[in-house]
Amino acid sequence: MLDIEGLTKRFGGVVALDDVHMHVAAGRVHALLGENGAGKSTLLKCLSGVHRPDTGRMRLAERDFAPRNPREAEAAGLRSVHQELNLVPGFTACENAYVGRPYPRRFGRVDWRAMRTRFAALRDAHRLDLDLDIPVGRLSVAKCQIAEILRALMGEARVLVLDEPTASLSEDEAATLRRIVRDLAAHGCAIIFVSHRLDEVFAVADDYTVLRNGGTVGAGRVADTTRDEVVALMAGAEFTHKRHVDAPRIGAPVLELADFRVSPVRPPIDLTVRAGEIVGLYGVIGSGRSSLLKSIWGAHSLARGRVALGGTALPQAGIAARIRAGVAYVSEDRRSTGLIMHHSILDNAILPRLARYRATPRLPVVSWRAARAGARQALSGLNVKYGRLGERISTLSGGNQQKIMIGRWLAGARPRLVLLDEPTRGVDVRSKAEIHALCNRLATEGAAVVFATSDLEELLMLAGRVVVLAQGAVTLDAPNSAVTRQSVLDATFHALARPLPQQTDQPGAPK
Amino acid sequence: MSFSTRYGTLIGLFAIVALFSVLSPGAFAKGSNLINITQQMSLLAIVALGATFVMSLAEFDLSVGAVVSMAGIVSVSLFGAGWSILPVVLVTLAAGLAVGALSGLLIATYRMPSFIVTLAMGTIVGGVTFWISDGATLFGQIPVGFRDLGRGYLAGVPVLTLWALGATLFAAFMLDHTELGRRILAIGGNREAARLTGVRIVPNSIWAFGLCTFLAALAGLLLTARLGSAHPTGGNGFLLQAYAAAFLGMTAFRDGQTNALGTLLGAAIIAVVANGLTILGVPNYLQDIFTGLIIIGAVLVRNIGGRSA
Numbered sequence: 001m002l003d004i005e006g007l008t009k010r011f012g013g014v015v016a017l018d019d020v021h022m023h024v025a026a027g028r029v030h031a032l033l034g035e036n037g038a039g040k041s042t043l044l045k046c047l048s049g050v051h052r053p054d055t056g057r058m059r060l061a062e063r064d065f066a067p068r069n070p071r072e073a074e075a076a077g078l079r080s081v082h083q084e085l086n087l088v089p090g091f092t093a094c095e096n097a098y099v100g101r102p103y104p105r106r107f108g109r110v111d112w113r114a115m116r117t118r119f120a121a122l123r124d125a126h127r128l129d130l131d132l133d134i135p136v137g138r139l140s141v142a143k144c145q146i147a148e149i150l151r152a153l154m155g156e157a158r159v160l161v162l163d164e165p166t167a168s169l170s171e172d173e174a175a176t177l178r179r180i181v182r183d184l185a186a187h188g189c190a191i192i193f194v195s196h197r198l199d200e201v202f203a204v205a206d207d208y209t210v211l212r213n214g215g216t217v218g219a220g221r222v223a224d225t226t227r228d229e230v231v232a233l234m235a236g237a238e239f240t241h242k243r244h245v246d247a248p249r250i251g252a253p254v255l256e257l258a259d260f261r262v263s264p265v266r267p268p269i270d271l272t273v274r275a276g277e278i279v280g281l282y283g284v285i286g287s288g289r290s291s292l293l294k295s296i297w298g299a300h301s302l303a304r305g306r307v308a309l310g311g312t313a314l315p316q317a318g319i320a321a322r323i324r325a326g327v328a329y330v331s332e333d334r335r336s337t338g339l340i341m342h343h344s345i346l347d348n349a350i351l352p353r354l355a356r357y358r359a360t361p362r363l364p365v366v367s368w369r370a371a372r373a374g375a376r377q378a379l380s381g382l383n384v385k386y387g388r389l390g391e392r393i394s395t396l397s398g399g400n401q402q403k404i405m406i407g408r409w410l411a412g413a414r415p416r417l418v419l420l421d422e423p424t425r426g427v428d429v430r431s432k433a434e435i436h437a438l439c440n441r442l443a444t445e446g447a448a449v450v451f452a453t454s455d456l457e458e459l460l461m462l463a464g465r466v467v468v469l470a471q472g473a474v475t476l477d478a479p480n481s482a483v484t485r486q487s488v489l490d491a492t493f494h495a496l497a498r499p500l501p502q503q504t505d506q507p508g509a510p511k
Numbered sequence: 512m513s514f515s516t517r518y519g520t521l522i523g524l525f526a527i528v529a530l531f532s533v534l535s536p537g538a539f540a541k542g543s544n545l546i547n548i549t550q551q552m553s554l555l556a557i558v559a560l561g562a563t564f565v566m567s568l569a570e571f572d573l574s575v576g577a578v579v580s581m582a583g584i585v586s587v588s589l590f591g592a593g594w595s596i597l598p599v600v601l602v603t604l605a606a607g608l609a610v611g612a613l614s615g616l617l618i619a620t621y622r623m624p625s626f627i628v629t630l631a632m633g634t635i636v637g638g639v640t641f642w643i644s645d646g647a648t649l650f651g652q653i654p655v656g657f658r659d660l661g662r663g664y665l666a667g668v669p670v671l672t673l674w675a676l677g678a679t680l681f682a683a684f685m686l687d688h689t690e691l692g693r694r695i696l697a698i699g700g701n702r703e704a705a706r707l708t709g710v711r712i713v714p715n716s717i718w719a720f721g722l723c724t725f726l727a728a729l730a731g732l733l734l735t736a737r738l739g740s741a742h743p744t745g746g747n748g749f750l751l752q753a754y755a756a757a758f759l760g761m762t763a764f765r766d767g768q769t770n771a772l773g774t775l776l777g778a779a780i781i782a783v784v785a786n787g788l789t790i791l792g793v794p795n796y797l798q799d800i801f802t803g804l805i806i807i808g809a810v811l812v813r814n815i816g817g818r819s820a
Binding site (some may be wrong): 294297299319320322323329331336337338339340341342343347350351352354355358364365366368392 | 693
């Protein structure tokens, strides 16, 4: 049904897709596999017309397929359901299905009855259970997923792309979804199924293709392979640049999590991080790395369980208490949740430690002279390149912005615990090395460092201890010296032995 | 940031003053008229400086007009009940502060849209003001000492002008030199980034809204002192003009950020246009049209200039 030959896509100097081949047959479920950054997303975007490949060709239903935008891809019969649901919460499933499509008309007015009849017929043809009269904002995530799939099936759907359809579903709901997927394939639809759960892939898929570093490294029938073989394909050759820094002296426990839950429906986590330790959190997107760091930081009001710093329990939520206790946090996304991009370098640099720059200790009045001196000192220590402190921080490179994000917590008393979410995402190689050196220095000076990363190389280069999360639970916790690329990926795609706690239907779930 | 983005709006004010001076050399350009303008703009400037606090938070407070009116009615009523000046002033200012603080509490705690909460709050305050005054203009027994707060001159400068300058210094100090002001601006710049950096949203929002209506209540007191009476809707006209002044202010001195000096400049532009056109005998409705065009023009010029920079 869909044939992809020699597809290549470059972004600037970075090769995102390198000679990808993939053959998807009608009536079969095809799993697309690969670790973070292997090129899955780029490939899906080429299919759906968001990106245009540089070279290579695609054929869909015996015709050349080169969509210039999502509408052309859809017209050719390729439909996508993204990981983040794209539904209007206040509309019913039926109303959502017609968003962006021509409405049936009767005497020039929208024919609501025809809309409903057609949509209900589609639903019943696929034996799906979905209420057509309530807004999707009041449906569970699983039902929203069904609404999205039905919307994708409107008209003639030849190829259906499902990107992590079960990531936010409970085990029961995921099983239902897998049944739906098999059912759609039986109707003759070709399905591309992206999942990080290998157990699921083996349960639902007929064929598979594995990507690594943007290229196809393996493909075949699922029945002819094993889990270990697939993981080995994803991992590739053992990476040799392992951590070479001497392990700093490990001291007393700094952070202790006991029976800690990011939210009441997530699995409990027990974790201890000691002074001088650098713990790397690894997992696929949605595995709970970012939520865990944010919860430790006290930014999630739903977190439950014990979180203690240096033996003293902290309240479950409350950032101010963390700051007082000597915790620092750097969020994963500089632009939207890290820096105030249209404010000055100075304003951004002093914000977390404003009270350090008082003119007199008792009055909350900022001494700009002290603030400038403090910021200059912090920035020069980090080798940040800038013109004037008054310039907008958006004028700096990503690497320099990232160094400021970390360095602004280091003024005055050194933090005892440093939480870094994706500390080197989108920064140049040189800044990345500097940030790694800074993490090592902090640990040597006795801080406990916890960082989350999607980059396996970074994990193995920086972490003294590797902690892998899968679906919110810890599946591996071992010293760096005891893990391999393969064992990390194995834990990442680990099928959980015990069933997940039953998820209740949560209203307002789609974003 | 270039010279023209920093001082463009100030140059605009000079240009407008120059234009009116040419068109009406006798009446407009007289020293006494220019001093009169500073007095005419003073109450607008004070309300607009209050609005600057909530705009720094990237929010709105639509109750400021109603709070100006309320302050007048409350103060005259209290004078009528035999209160003396200091308690009346303190209670009125506290009432003003409380209105905004309550709005800020609701908005920040329950993440309600400020537009709607403050619209409702302004309606409630307006209703209470009508209730107290029975819908009538109140004259009451206003002490001379109180009236002197809003009329007369000090060292040749109108007292109201001094109040406006004082309010400007106050707002500039709060926004630029206190931790509260920097945190308010940080929340307005990027709420989630500020929160994750440890800025507490609720108390800082309460203060921003509270300071806004505090200054509105001050303007209401001064309006009453100047007029010697209070009308239950006497301050309502300040609402739109105050935000117009604060928006104009964002185009001045700082790269698209709210700032107290800019707001004062914005109020000056609005007052100069009104004064100049009145002297030229242009009818009121044309003045409104001109003011609206100037605001759109200033923001347009800045946005087009900002894109090319």
